[in-house]
Amino acid sequence: MRRRHAAATGIALLTALLLHSPAHAAAKVRKKHSAQALNPVAARLMSAGLADLNHGDLSAAISLFAHAARRQPSVQAYFLLGWAHYQRGFKSGAVESADRADAQSAVDAYAMALKRDPKLSELPDHSRLYFSLGLCEESLGAHVRALNAYKLALAAAPDRALIALNAARLRLKMKEPGRALSNARMALIKARAAGQEGELRAAAAGDPLFASLRAAPKIRAALGVDQTLIASANTMRDSDLRDSVGDGPRAVTAPRPASSMTLDIIARADEDAAYERYAEAARGYRAALISDQHRRALSAEQTASLWEKLGVADEKIGDDAPAVAALRRSLELAPGRAETRYRLALAYAASGRTSAALTEVRNAFAAASSNVDELRRYVLLSKTDLDLTAVRDLPGYRAAVAAAAPRIALR
Structure with a gap:
């Protein structure tokens, strides 16, 4: 969908700028270092993984690269x-919504890699590793x-x-x-020198990733991002949002379909969340729920997703009780959604209800049990999430992780 494409613009642009290795860097590597001879099996695994990576099958690529690393570190x-892992974790394009398990796995x-060679002599462009590492650490x-980084x-x-x-x-x-x-200011100087000033200003004006910079008057002025440029970017995003819900051109007096009205409210709330x-x-999601009470435009699955979004928004602003109720x-x-179960565990933990949080962690594991990758992701999340620190001290948590261990062990 176009909205998903717009949300990921920042990461896509950054990736495009980072993927090409500078010629002088590659030459320096060839001159100073002879790369480690690859085991033929490991080489084939990496080659197949790169093919999957190029086709967007990130989970398959991760599996192949992991096997290659085990075969020959x-x-x-x-x-x-x-x-x-970085590519899969940052599909949303936003640091705050990155998948934390993938981010930790990338780190x-x-x-x-750095332990094996702190100088990264075998990589022609170190910036790719360090930049993605920085995004993962930040998330x-x-x-x-x-x-x-x-x-x-x-x-x-x-x-x-x-x-x-x-x-x-x-x-x-x-x-x-x-x-x-x-x-x-440094970024603008570098962009001018590279002939990318327009691209930099466009990213600063329209990418959700840089919303905080636009909100700072001195930084906005330093970058030369004026209200006209921001308004133009916002208009383009609004158009993308309308297209994404099928709301095409219409006369001013024409009544809008009920489904489009509700979905438009949700789309704008999604933009606020981004x-x-x-x-x-949160106000937008509540308005959408009220709208749908009268129009019944959403399916049960869509309504469940809307309640989950409301719960996440409430939890982000510290309204723990409404967050729990919404989730x-x-x-x-939709009782089988592992993501909602895990979100509810976080909301319970934030409100001090550690026993209830542990129950939902177990429920999240159970809901994800049919998918090994998903189960592994929630186990890793539960081990690293700061909100679950007190939960990890409970004996029942260690037992839950131990019960999941045989299923998620890499073979």
């Missing part, structure tokens, strides 16, 4: 494994480590302006507005 195999794989809340990425590719712009975004998140402004305006998103309502309509 190498910098290349661990880098590709981390890169595939772990990159750590193995996990490790802001200092993320900033260090961005610095290393920029050192490896000093002409890539969007790396500096992401550093500015992170500095702002870390409550360092002065340094954020300095990084934004910009981290969770209070506005429970979602589960009444």
Whole structure:
């Protein structure tokens, strides 16, 4: 859908800029280092994994790269494994909504690559690893480590302006507005030097990833992003949203179909959530539910998804009791959704109800039990999520993980 494409614009653009290895870097690698001779089986596995990666079959690629790393541990195999996890984890295009299990798996794989060779001599472009590492660390809340990774990425590719712009975004998140402004100015200088000033301003004006920079007047002025450019970007996104729900051109006096009215409310609330305006998103999702009470346009599955979105938005703004209520309502309509079960566990944990949170962690494991990859993802999430720290201290949590271990063990 177009909206999904728009939401992922930032990551897609960054990936496009990072995928091409500078010629001088590749030449430097060939001159100074002879790459490790690859085991033929590991080479075939990596080749097949790259084919799956290029076709967008990320889960298959991850499986093949993991097998290659086990067959012959190498910098290349661990880098590709981390890169595939990063690609799968950041499908949404937003740091805050990245899949944390994939982000952690990418961090772990990159750590193995760096352990084998801290200089990454076998990689022609180190910035790809460091930049994606920074995004993954940021999504996990490790802001200092993320900033260090961005610095290393920029050192490896000093002409890539969007790396500096992401550093500015992170500095702002870390409550360092002065340094954020300095990084934004650096990004603009680099973009001008590379002939990419227009692309940088377009990203800063219209990409949800950089909403916080647009909201900072000094940074917005430094980047030359004015209200006209922002309004143009917003108009384009609104058009994409209308197209995504099938709401084509219409006369002003023509009545809108009930389904389109409800879906339009949801689409705008989704936009608020993408910009981290969770209070506005929650109001929008509630308005959509009220609208649908009169029109009955949504299926049971769509309504369950809407209640889940409302619960997530409420949890983001600290309204734990409404979040729990919304997520429970979602589960009444779709009791087998592992993601909703896990979200409910987080909401219970945030409100101090650790026993209830543990029950929902178990329920999430059970709901995902038929899919090994999904089960592994929720087990890993539960081990790393800060909101579940108290839950992990409960004996029942260790028993739940132990029960899932045979199913998720890599073979």
